[in-house]
Amino acid sequence: xxxxAFDDLDVSNDGYGDMLYRGEPFDGIAxxxxxxxxxxxxxxxxxxxxxxxxxxxxxxxxxxxxxxSYMGGSHGPLREWDERGRLRLEEIGEHxxxxxxxxxxxxxxxxxxxxxxxDSGAEALLRDRATWRILLLELEGDELVERAWPYDxxxxxxxxxxxxxxxxxxx
Numbered sequence: 001x002x003x004x005a006f007d008d009l010d011v012s013n014d015g016y017g018d019m020l021y022r023g024e025p026f027d028g029i030a031x032x033x034x035x036x037x038x039x040x041x042x043x044x045x046x047x048x049x050x051x052x053x054x055x056x057x058x059x060x061x062x063x064x065x066x067x068x069s070y071m072g073g074s075h076g077p078l079r080e081w082d083e084r085g086r087l088r089l090e091e092i093g094e095h096x097x098x099x100x101x102x103x104x105x106x107x108x109x110x111x112x113x114x115x116x117x118x119d120s121g122a123e124a125l126l127r128d129r130a131t132w133r134i135l136l137l138e139l140e141g142d143e144l145v146e147r148a149w150p151y152d153x154x155x156x157x158x159x160x161x162x163x164x165x166x167x168x169x170x171x
Contacts, residue, residue: 001142002028006041018048018072025049029142034059044137044144046071052137052144058083068136070095076136076151082106092151095128097121100154115156129163 004021009030012018019026025048032041038061044052049072056065062085068076074093082088090102098121103112134149152160 001044001144003142004028004030006030006032006043012048019045020048029139042139044069044139046144053139070137074098092154094125094134094149094151097124097128099125099151115154125159125163 004026009019009021009026010023012020012025019030021028026045027047028045030041030043030045031039033039038059039057040059041054041056043050043054046052050067050069051071052069054065054067054069055063058064062083063081065078065080067074067078070076073096074091075095076093078089078091078093079087080089086104086108088104091098092100098116100115101112102110105111135146136149137144138147139145152163155163
């Protein structure tokens with residue numbers, strides 16, 4: 001995958017907001033670095049859409065946000081930390097459907113820990129799993145690699161049972 005400066009990308013004007021590099025949908029890794037060469041932003045793209053991990057750091061090098069996407073939608077973990085390095089948000093999405101969320105307040109107290117998978121969200125997962133391979137993309141060096149989907153244990157039991165019955169995972 002090629003690696004370019006985030007500032008070298010343009011946003012398409014087709015209404016979808018895809019990222020372009022030299023007028024073409026971008027496939028690669030976009031980064032933003034500060035004046036000292038520290039990476040502040042890393043985003044992976046495929047066909048101009050977020051695809052794989054994205055990470056943001058503060059100027060001291062602390063990881064502030066990491067997100068996983070698949071073809072432009074939330075797919076996998078999203079985590080955000082405060083300026084002290086404490087986790088303040090953790091979510092799991094699957095093909096743009098919010099499955100689960102934990103949030104903490106400024107004092108570090110857990111204020112939300114629940115599944116957000118509604119009946120319509122479960123139906124969306126069933127439809128998506130009938131047509132998509134369920135995987136997580138991770139960055140190894142400058143290459144995206146596919147990993148097994150590790151988050152089914154966070155789904156409500158009744159949804160896991162329906163998924164097992166109606167949409168066996170494909171290799």
